[in-house]
Amino acid sequence: MGNNICSSTVLTAKSLSKSFDSNVALKSLDLQVSSGEIVCLLGSNGAGKTTTINLFMGFLSPDSGEAIVNGMVVANDPAAARNYLGYVDEIVTLYPSLSGRENLDFFHALSKQPSLSDEECNRILSSLDFPMKALNSRLSTYSKGMRQKLGLAIAVAKNAKAILLDEPLSGLDPKAANDLVAVLKSLAKNGTAILLSTHDIFRAKSVGNRIGIMTGGQLVDIVDPNTLSSQDLEAVYLKHIAEGQ
Numbered sequence: 001m002g003n004n005i006c007s008s009t010v011l012t013a014k015s016l017s018k019s020f021d022s023n024v025a026l027k028s029l030d031l032q033v034s035s036g037e038i039v040c041l042l043g044s045n046g047a048g049k050t051t052t053i054n055l056f057m058g059f060l061s062p063d064s065g066e067a068i069v070n071g072m073v074v075a076n077d078p079a080a081a082r083n084y085l086g087y088v089d090e091i092v093t094l095y096p097s098l099s100g101r102e103n104l105d106f107f108h109a110l111s112k113q114p115s116l117s118d119e120e121c122n123r124i125l126s127s128l129d130f131p132m133k134a135l136n137s138r139l140s141t142y143s144k145g146m147r148q149k150l151g152l153a154i155a156v157a158k159n160a161k162a163i164l165l166d167e168p169l170s171g172l173d174p175k176a177a178n179d180l181v182a183v184l185k186s187l188a189k190n191g192t193a194i195l196l197s198t199h200d201i202f203r204a205k206s207v208g209n210r211i212g213i214m215t216g217g218q219l220v221d222i223v224d225p226n227t228l229s230s231q232d233l234e235a236v237y238l239k240h241i242a243e244g245q
């Protein structure tokens with residue numbers, strides 16, 4: 001992990017399973033993500049990545065097993081578990097007619113924190129390399145990369161122990177994707193645990209400390225990207241996908 005933060009487990013999945021009728025979306029997932037660590041879930045459509053994130057967020061209840069956040073079983077009190085979490089989904093669901101600052105203040109208030117001073121707001125947004133001149137513009141004028149940074153700012157402002165991102169790289173241009181990777185690395189360096197889903201093998205390699213490969217609702221492999229070239233990682237991924245079909 002290469003930082004001085006004492007690492008501890010923030011996210012744990014224990015034999016976590018979820019089906020929708022007869023469709024097994026997630027089968028007996030065991031996974032841990034520690035403070036300061038970035039874990040990428042890589043898998044094709046329908047592999048179970050979003051279901052995993054939704055179970056950690058408490059948006060879904062498991063059929064069996066447990067999603068645990070900072071020692072709390074999420075299903076016992078999803079709202080309390082979410083106090084420790086930041087969440088950035090693919091479309092970054094924020095209020096389009098409010099400004100960036102108004103969105104930040106609104107979501108910050110929902111997490112029952114004291115209001116953010118201008119100084120704190122500037123410090124957080126600058127650390128995420130957010131273009132400050134856009135802060136008072138309506139969200140509907142923001143690019144996806146800017147909305148993601150605002151979503152991350154909401155997480156940072158509430159001191160989230162873990163941030164979960166569902167497909168954050170899809171639809172980003174290469175510079176915005178590079179920016180996001182840099183921001184996520186810097187958040188992890190400061191001790192945040194990060195779990196993200198992606199289809200992008202090469203970005204997963206550049207951002208992840210570990211890469212979990214999922215197919216058909218199962219975590220079939222966890223690889224250390226530092227031990228593999230991009231080509232080898234792609235070959236391992238494609239082999240698992242072929243075996244899962």
Ligand SMILES: Nc1ncnc2c1ncn2[C@@H]1O[C@H](COP(=O)(O)OP(=O)(O)OP(=O)(O)O)[C@@H](O)[C@H]1O
Nearest residue numbers: 020023024025043044045046047048049050051052
């Ligand atoms: N709310 C739901 N109702 C019914 N089936 C669902 C629901 N959510 C997910 N599924 C099914 O569960 C399986 C896993 O879906 P999931 O969204 O977790 O996959 P994913 O890896 O995130 O895929 P993608 O890359 O396409 O987002 C799929 O077969 C999907 O159709």
